Amino acid sequence: MILKRSSLRLASSILRSNLGRLSHPYKLNFCVTYQCQSRCLTCNIWKMRPKGELSIAEISMFTSRNPYFSWVNLTGGEPFLRRDLVEIAELFQNNCHPHILNMTTNSLCPPSRVRLMMERIVELGIPRVVIALSLDGPEEIHDHIRGIPGNYQGVVETAQHLEHLRDELKIVFSYTMSRYNPMMLQKTIEGLREELPWVTPSIFHLNVAQYSENYYRNEDGGFNPDPDVVEKEAEWLRTQNRGLSMFEILEHRFDRGIGSFARSHQPQVRSRELDATIFLDSTGNLYPSIMSNYRLGNVRECDYDLEKLPAETVEHVKKLLEHDLMPAHHTSCEAYPAMLADLKGFLW
Numbered sequence: 001m002i003l004k005r006s007s008l009r010l011a012s013s014i015l016r017s018n019l020g021r022l023s024h025p026y027k028l029n030f031c032v033t034y035q036c037q038s039r040c041l042t043c044n045i046w047k048m049r050p051k052g053e054l055s056i057a058e059i060s061m062f063t064s065r066n067p068y069f070s071w072v073n074l075t076g077g078e079p080f081l082r083r084d085l086v087e088i089a090e091l092f093q094n095n096c097h098p099h100i101l102n103m104t105t106n107s108l109c110p111p112s113r114v115r116l117m118m119e120r121i122v123e124l125g126i127p128r129v130v131i132a133l134s135l136d137g138p139e140e141i142h143d144h145i146r147g148i149p150g151n152y153q154g155v156v157e158t159a160q161h162l163e164h165l166r167d168e169l170k171i172v173f174s175y176t177m178s179r180y181n182p183m184m185l186q187k188t189i190e191g192l193r194e195e196l197p198w199v200t201p202s203i204f205h206l207n208v209a210q211y212s213e214n215y216y217r218n219e220d221g222g223f224n225p226d227p228d229v230v231e232k233e234a235e236w237l238r239t240q241n242r243g244l245s246m247f248e249i250l251e252h253r254f255d256r257g258i259g260s261f262a263r264s265h266q267p268q269v270r271s272r273e274l275d276a277t278i279f280l281d282s283t284g285n286l287y288p289s290i291m292s293n294y295r296l297g298n299v300r301e302c303d304y305d306l307e308k309l310p311a312e313t314v315e316h317v318k319k320l321l322e323h324d325l326m327p328a329h330h331t332s333c334e335a336y337p338a339m340l341a342d343l344k345g346f347l348w
């Protein structure tokens with residue numbers, strides 16, 4: 001019954017997003033912690049020393065006062081560094097009944113710990129649970145980009161610890177293209193298949209390394225990939241991905257726009273941030289998207305209730321968005337709901 005209700009609620013939000021603005025966002029991108037053990041060349045989150053992150057009691061208030069999220073993305077930092085990650089997922093399940101919960105990991109936590117936590121999360125009964133393991137190249141290249149020797153083997157071992165859950169848990173690999181891994185996608189997948197024969201190109205999600213002052217804190221930059229390479233990699237992946245699941249159809253369209261974004265920095269579809277999606281960081285700050293520097297407020301200042309965000313600030317940001325005055329981006333956090341709010345775009 002919950003399955004039917006949650007899927008209908010998500011479908012209804014998606015359909016309504018094609019007709020106009022929504023009264024509440026249905027997708028929450030939540031950075032549960034900025035702690036991270038990695039040393040990535042493309043992201044500076046690992047340099048942060050976060051203090052005052054939201055407690056489980058505060059997250060409980062947030063979920064009970066904003067119960068309309070039917071798609072929850074728990075990201076970081078490294079989410080599995082939060083010892084209460086399972087409890088966080090449980091709060092969303094109890095108070096929001098999401099249809100989709102997706103999560104990320106850098107595979108630097110002990111695989112046995114990730115396994116135990118994911119077994120408990122899967123048991124919560126959320127209909128679609130997805131975990132994305134970051135993987136940016138074959139062993140030597142991945143470990144160089146991530147700055148941690150042995151990280152590639154950590155990815156393999158984490159996947160091996162999770163593979164028994166594959167009936168209930170979708171495992172995908174999140175591959176970020178930068179100038180450090182040109183034309184390495186096919187080699188990465190072939191190498192991974194030697195240790196994980198069930199891996200196929202269709203479970204690879206492409207990202208392009210992007211700048212974000214507020215989130216990745218990487219304005220120092222210098223990592224942009226060659227747009228020709230991005231286009232070739234995305235085109236190759238599209239030829240491999242001919243599936244008809246919702247994920248594969250979304251990925252097909254996402255990959256269609258990634259090359260042009262790398263070249264022009266213009267998204268393929270208009271963002272629906274602060275409409276279909278919103279970003280909450282681990283200290284309670286709210287932003288329209290993970291790529292936006294414009295803080296809407298802090299949940300601690302609005303009684304953990306999005307309805308009580310300062311109306312003037314929200315209206316101002318809506319106007320900036322309407323006039324395309326916010327940073328452009330092409331991330332799965334925001335692009336998926338944006339594509340789903342433009343269903344006719346799937347027809348061509």
Ligand code: SF4
Nearest residue numbers: 036038040043077106
């Ligand atoms: S990309 Fe992920 S793993 Fe790397 S520093 Fe940023 S949050 Fe950490």
